[in-house]
Amino acid sequence: MDEPTSGLDASAAAIVMRTVRNTVDTGRTVVCTIHQPSIDIFEAFDELLLMKRGGRLIYFGALGPRSQKLIDYFEAIPGVPKIKEGYNPATWMLEVSTTACEVQLGVDFTELYAKSSLYQKNQELIKELSNPPPGSSDLYFPTKCSQPFLNQYKACFWKQFRSYWRNPQYNVIRFL
Template sequence: MPGSITALMGSTGAGKTTLMDVIAGRKTGGSIQGKILLNGYEASDLAIRRCTGYCEQMDVHSDGSTIREALVFSAFLRQDSSVPDSQKFDSVEECLELLDLHSVADEIIRGSPTERMKRLTIGVELAADPRVLFLDEPTSGLDARSAKLIMDGVRKVADTGRTIVCTIHQPSTEVFMLFDKLLLLKRGGQTVYFGDLGHRAQTMVDYFEAIPGVSPLPEGYNPATWMLECIGAGVNHLHDNPVDFVEVFNSSELSREMGAQLASEGV
């Protein structure tokens, strides 16, 4: 949905990055089944590439350029030739503003701290003016403070009306609260939860707590960590009773709502 950030999380080996690569049109090998829809209609590879940006975990930039030059290069290279130059420069200024890079815009990239490089990676994709932005582990290798700064910037990008999908591994409570929706996968790529997180993740917590055999969320505990432990994807296990979370989801109202939305045209 426009203006939203969806967290793509799950067990190790659940295929989170693989799924995102397929949706973003970046997988060409192997057998791919199913349809990719944009606004309810089947999308071509060209349409997907034109309206999406993809930020990889590795921050690869020309270290002799300035931050502003990297953004200008991306804007002029990837935006359509029909877009006026003035508008492309405006998009660069928007990137600098949203990602808090104005004060360092004319500094050389070489030697930049990791957190700034992460912001630049997001900015380079954002300069292409995509409507959908995919982020693969944007907080990887960062401490808690830097991770929060990065995701605060991502939140501001989403608030401009863009759709963001983000794989993330064990986020802090503060970072997890910045997301709007959650797609939770079990090993093998099976869906355990897909829906709104709700205020302070309460919608998701209520869903899992209503499942027989699931221990309630301890007071003050990180709901992201608790959720992963519930499905057996965390370090600890909060209950011993085996629960088929995939079957529970498939029988849920959330699953029926998702099916109805996929069946409708021009969403």
């Protein structure tokens, strides 16, 4: 009974990922949260931001072809077991970056990342992208709200009015 559902889920996930990839290919940035992806879905991503409990960063960088950059990063940590041939890199990465694994290895993945060259490259990129291009100006909005007060009031009033009359039985009971 479980198989048809998981097949449908995988098919739906593949459709979603094709849509995401098409959006990315237009030059837009897309941020996704994904839970236990298949190899095909995981490798459709360009970059990974991996955090541990408390929102502390463990890894942020490119996955690379067949997730090789991610694999190289974690396998370079002394004591981290090598990934087995054909094993899902997403599953392996989650297994080797657990708190239990940190305790067993006597490391803190957050500290390792903060001392890594990957972290330094990311910091340099942030610094570079934080400087506006020469000749550009700050964004300016002439008003705090995009619509005048009266337009906002009418929109809220109309929405409330329609919600009341969608359920006349409820309103009759309220009036009684």
